[in-house]
Amino acid sequence: MNKEKLLEVEKLNIKFLTSIGDVNVSENINFHLKRGEIFCIVGESGCGKSVVALSLTRLLPENAMINGSIKFEGVDIANLEDKEFAKIRGRKIATIFEQPMSCINPVMRIGNQIAETYRANFKCSKKEAKEQALKKLKEVKLPINRYNSYPHELSGGMQQRVMIAIALACNPQLLIADEPTTSLDVTVQYQILELLQEIKEKYNMAILMITHDMAVVHDMADTIGVMYAGNMMEIAARDAFFQQPLHPYAQELLNVVKDPCNYTIPGTVPNLMESFLGCPFEPRCNKSTEICKTKKPEDIVMGKRIVRCLNVVPN
Amino acid sequence: MGKNFKIGVIMILFLAIIVFAGPLIAPYDPNDVNMSIRLQGVTSAHIMGTDQLGRDLFSRLVYATGTSVKISLVVVIVSMVIGFVFGSTAAFLGGAVDEFLMRIIDVFMAFPTKIFTIAIAGILGASAFNITLALIITSWAVYARMVRGCVLTAKEMPFIDAATALGANRFYTIIKHVLPSVFQPLSTFAFQRIAHTMMAIVGLSFIGLGVQPPTPELGAMISESKNFMSTAPHLFIFPGLLISYVVFSFNILDDSLRDYWDPRIKSELAL
Amino acid sequence: MSCLIEAVNLTKVFKDKHFSVFNKKEITAVDNVSLTVNSSESVGIVGESGCGKSMLGKMLVGLTLPTKGSVCYNGREISKLTFNEMKKLRPRLQPIFQDADSTLNPKFTVKKLLEEPFVINKIPKDEANQRIDELLNYVNLGKEFYNRYPHEISGGQRQRLGLARALSLKPDFIVADEPAASLDSSVQAQILQLLNQMKSNNGLGLVYVSHNLRIVSMMTQRVNVMYLGSFVETGDTKDVFENPIHPYTKMLIGSVLTIDGEKRKLGTKKVFGEPPDPKNRATGCAFHPRCDQCTQICKEERPELKKVGEKNRFVACHNI
Numbered sequence: 001m002n003k004e005k006l007l008e009v010e011k012l013n014i015k016f017l018t019s020i021g022d023v024n025v026s027e028n029i030n031f032h033l034k035r036g037e038i039f040c041i042v043g044e045s046g047c048g049k050s051v052v053a054l055s056l057t058r059l060l061p062e063n064a065m066i067n068g069s070i071k072f073e074g075v076d077i078a079n080l081e082d083k084e085f086a087k088i089r090g091r092k093i094a095t096i097f098e099q100p101m102s103c104i105n106p107v108m109r110i111g112n113q114i115a116e117t118y119r120a121n122f123k124c125s126k127k128e129a130k131e132q133a134l135k136k137l138k139e140v141k142l143p144i145n146r147y148n149s150y151p152h153e154l155s156g157g158m159q160q161r162v163m164i165a166i167a168l169a170c171n172p173q174l175l176i177a178d179e180p181t182t183s184l185d186v187t188v189q190y191q192i193l194e195l196l197q198e199i200k201e202k203y204n205m206a207i208l209m210i211t212h213d214m215a216v217v218h219d220m221a222d223t224i225g226v227m228y229a230g231n232m233m234e235i236a237a238r239d240a241f242f243q244q245p246l247h248p249y250a251q252e253l254l255n256v257v258k259d260p261c262n263y264t265i266p267g268t269v270p271n272l273m274e275s276f277l278g279c280p281f282e283p284r285c286n287k288s289t290e291i292c293k294t295k296k297p298e299d300i301v302m303g304k305r306i307v308r309c310l311n312v313v314p315n
Numbered sequence: 316m317g318k319n320f321k322i323g324v325i326m327i328l329f330l331a332i333i334v335f336a337g338p339l340i341a342p343y344d345p346n347d348v349n350m351s352i353r354l355q356g357v358t359s360a361h362i363m364g365t366d367q368l369g370r371d372l373f374s375r376l377v378y379a380t381g382t383s384v385k386i387s388l389v390v391v392i393v394s395m396v397i398g399f400v401f402g403s404t405a406a407f408l409g410g411a412v413d414e415f416l417m418r419i420i421d422v423f424m425a426f427p428t429k430i431f432t433i434a435i436a437g438i439l440g441a442s443a444f445n446i447t448l449a450l451i452i453t454s455w456a457v458y459a460r461m462v463r464g465c466v467l468t469a470k471e472m473p474f475i476d477a478a479t480a481l482g483a484n485r486f487y488t489i490i491k492h493v494l495p496s497v498f499q500p501l502s503t504f505a506f507q508r509i510a511h512t513m514m515a516i517v518g519l520s521f522i523g524l525g526v527q528p529p530t531p532e533l534g535a536m537i538s539e540s541k542n543f544m545s546t547a548p549h550l551f552i553f554p555g556l557l558i559s560y561v562v563f564s565f566n567i568l569d570d571s572l573r574d575y576w577d578p579r580i581k582s583e584l585a586l
Numbered sequence: 587m588s589c590l591i592e593a594v595n596l597t598k599v600f601k602d603k604h605f606s607v608f609n610k611k612e613i614t615a616v617d618n619v620s621l622t623v624n625s626s627e628s629v630g631i632v633g634e635s636g637c638g639k640s641m642l643g644k645m646l647v648g649l650t651l652p653t654k655g656s657v658c659y660n661g662r663e664i665s666k667l668t669f670n671e672m673k674k675l676r677p678r679l680q681p682i683f684q685d686a687d688s689t690l691n692p693k694f695t696v697k698k699l700l701e702e703p704f705v706i707n708k709i710p711k712d713e714a715n716q717r718i719d720e721l722l723n724y725v726n727l728g729k730e731f732y733n734r735y736p737h738e739i740s741g742g743q744r745q746r747l748g749l750a751r752a753l754s755l756k757p758d759f760i761v762a763d764e765p766a767a768s769l770d771s772s773v774q775a776q777i778l779q780l781l782n783q784m785k786s787n788n789g790l791g792l793v794y795v796s797h798n799l800r801i802v803s804m805m806t807q808r809v810n811v812m813y814l815g816s817f818v819e820t821g822d823t824k825d826v827f828e829n830p831i832h833p834y835t836k837m838l839i840g841s842v843l844t845i846d847g848e849k850r851k852l853g854t855k856k857v858f859g860e861p862p863d864p865k866n867r868a869t870g871c872a873f874h875p876r877c878d879q880c881t882q883i884c885k886e887e888r889p890e891l892k893k894v895g896e897k898n899r900f901v902a903c904h905n906i
Binding site: 044045046155156157158185186187188189190191193212213214215216218219242252253254256257258259260261262263264265268269 | 634635740741742770771772773774775776778779782797798799800801804805837838840841842843844845846857859860861863
């Protein structure tokens with residue numbers, strides 16, 4: 001298997017300029033993805049995880065200021081012309097979202113939608129596109145006789161499968177999945193996650209998954225990134241992370257998920273409008289010291305792990 | 316508060332003074348004929364000139380605006396009340412009553428406004444009262460339909476269930492939750508309709524089916540001025556501008572009122 | 587035995603509006619369901635979306651009347667009460683809705699929303715204010731929110747506001763319909779702990795409706811597994827989760843993603859098919875099209891709940 005770095009994000013800063021001030025949604029974020037790897041970004045709502053994902057495909061609103069480098073297959077896509085970038089988006093990087101119905105055309109037959117996506121990116125005959133679309137339907141385990149169905153005739157799980165088929169239409173290298181199973185039933189979630197793993201194996205592609213559900217992370221991830229208030233607090237391999245998270249926030253989060261009836265993190269998620277002098281997690285942290293209030297933590301690299309905490313001692 | 320809202324309020328206040336304090340503003344009797352000063356332009360004595368019968372145009376305009384706006388207010392308020400009673404009865408009672416009332420509404424919705432008004436004027440004779448009647452008959456059904464829709468939507472909202480679960484009776488939920496959710500869209504809609512109705516009155520009077528001379532009315536005045544268009548353009552320019560002013564001020568207020576009443580948009584406006 | 591809530595043979599039938607006047611089709615949302623809840627006890631109802639669990643919850647608190655069957659509160663049948671008797675009873679039975687946002691009138695401020703329960707029940711102002719202070723403290727909301735509108739506070743705060751409203755009249759029975767489904771883990775934990783506190787301190791009876799089996803297993807003593815309107819397995823939560831008997835229960839539990847232990851292996855498939863459509867119910871056992879142990883009798887005959895073993899364990903399956 002080719003283990004080269006497919007996506008490398010370095011010092012990514014994203015700011016929203018609004019009339020009431022700047023909102024820092026991503027501060028100096030670094031991470032990378034290899035082919036065949038599933039990287040899960042986990043965090044609570046408003047931590048900026050979706051914004052980071054959207055920035056990779058330039059789907060952010062106009063008032064977003066992006067700074068830093070995003071290298072995809074060695075090319076810095078952050079500074080590409082829009083025209084050049086359009087060749088990568090869709091063809092090499094595809095995205096699936098939480099609500100399939102908001103992304104598929106409600107008045108177009110699903111088979112045609114998959115075929116059209118293929119034709120839009122590769123010049124080919126209609127017949128060829130249809131063959132491709134049928135192949136994709138089979139891959140996402142939808143019955144072929146659904147080719148002529150309209151989206152509303154399908155259940156939520158099937159719609160999600162259609163969206164995956166559309167995303168797969170051009171054999172992308174990187175699939176960004178933003179909360180792909182949050183609105184689904186547990187039984188359907190189970191099957192969709194399995195499907196994602198299968199297609200990942202098949203295409204040897206990388207998946208960047210955004211979720212707030214630790215159980216999904218446990219099920220899917222090879223590598224985990226924990227985000228809090230625009231900061232990537234910890235990046236670790238799955239097994240190491242679930243054995244012993246190093247960042248206090250990651251520890252607390254895992255405790256809460258394991259035992260929600262007896263454990264809480266005091267305080268609330270901070271407002272990103274405020275700027276933090278020190279560590280953004282400091283007010284809720286049970287291990288905070290004086291220095292946490294005044295100094296911003298920086299990434300500490302410990303082998304394959306990265307932790308952004310002032311109290312973690314590199315070994 | 317939005318800038319538009321302020322502009323709208325100021326424009327409407329100004330209009331209200333013209334409409335309700337007209338006799339105090341107008342320097343002359345609008346029907347005072349003086350053939351010796353006919354078709355004069357702007358002078359110091361007559362700030363907007365005089366018309367073909369030597370009547371003071373400014374005084375006539377003040378009275379004319381009063382006539383048009385008052386008729387449209389009456390039309391809108393009366394049809395709103397009828398529509399509200401009809402629509403809410405249909406929505407609250409539901410079932411066969413709803414079915415029956417809705418069919419009546421359908422029949423009234425099918426009346427072509429202009430033709431119906433022409434017919435009324437033909438049968439009963441053209442007068443201010445008759446066009447008011449005709450406009451009410453052709454417009455109340457729209458309100459009824461809208462009220463019914465709003466009530467049905469509001470009735471299904473989970474916050475009604477929540478209030479019921481807390482022990483509220485039907486009367487309470489209707490007064491506190493359903494009606495407020497109806498009044499706001501209804502009143503913005505009514506504001507929008509004032510401008511619309513006003514245009515209809517002006518149009519009907521222009522073709523001679525509405526308010527009859529010598530009562531001053533904007534549409535009728537423009538109609539009278541058309542013979543003097545080249546020699547005395549002020550006779551149609553001033554009434555025309557006034558119509559635009561009235562319609563514009565109601566529209567701008569209707570827009571910003573909708574934003575103002577929605578707490579979700581309101582907090583964005585405050586930003 | 588004194589049950590707080592006793593529901594017997596509840597059935598709810600709807601007329602499908604999408605069919606024409608001549609072809610009125612009926613949908614059975616809840617089909618012959620019986621359930622008891624005691625004080626200080628929490629009972630779970632689990633199932634996929636569209637299985638009728640929310641409708642069952644609404645019937646338990648008297649928001650919807652059952653087509654057949656009865657709900658008794660402390661031995662009194664609530665569908666037979668007069669309007670005034672029911673009005674007095676309402677505050678005792680409270681629902682907590684999944685979607686807190688839409689249960690809060692967007693045109694009311696937080697203060698008005700909190701006062702509403704007291705206004706409705708004509709409780710004097712000073713008593714109400716004192717109670718509101720207690721509640722705010724209890725659900726950990728500050729007074730600084732008083733003049734805000736629901737959309738101006740966060741989802742977790744809205745959910746807690748909804749909770750405060752439901753708790754304000756000191757109910758003895760709560761139906762919580764996915765009260766924390768859309769919330770972050772840390773906020774979810776706060777809500778669950780609040781409910782548990784109420785249960786142990788105030789003797790609250792709780793019905794917890796959810797499709798999140800991990801939380802149900804932690805929150806409840808007894809659990810009912812629901813499939814297309816009927817219970818397919820009921821029993822003590824611990825027993826059901828450790829030793830599921832009905833194939834559907836096995837499938838549901840198999841689909842739960844854990845956060846400890848080994849990563850799931852591909853190809854060890856335990857879950858089949860999509861949640862069913864209540865409009866097209868299968869004949870015989872409703873679950874048979876998705877069941878891997880389906881036999882001929884499953885397609886023809888509907889299984890009844892049968893007692894299994896010593897404890898309060900009931901399963902509706904032909905193959906046990």
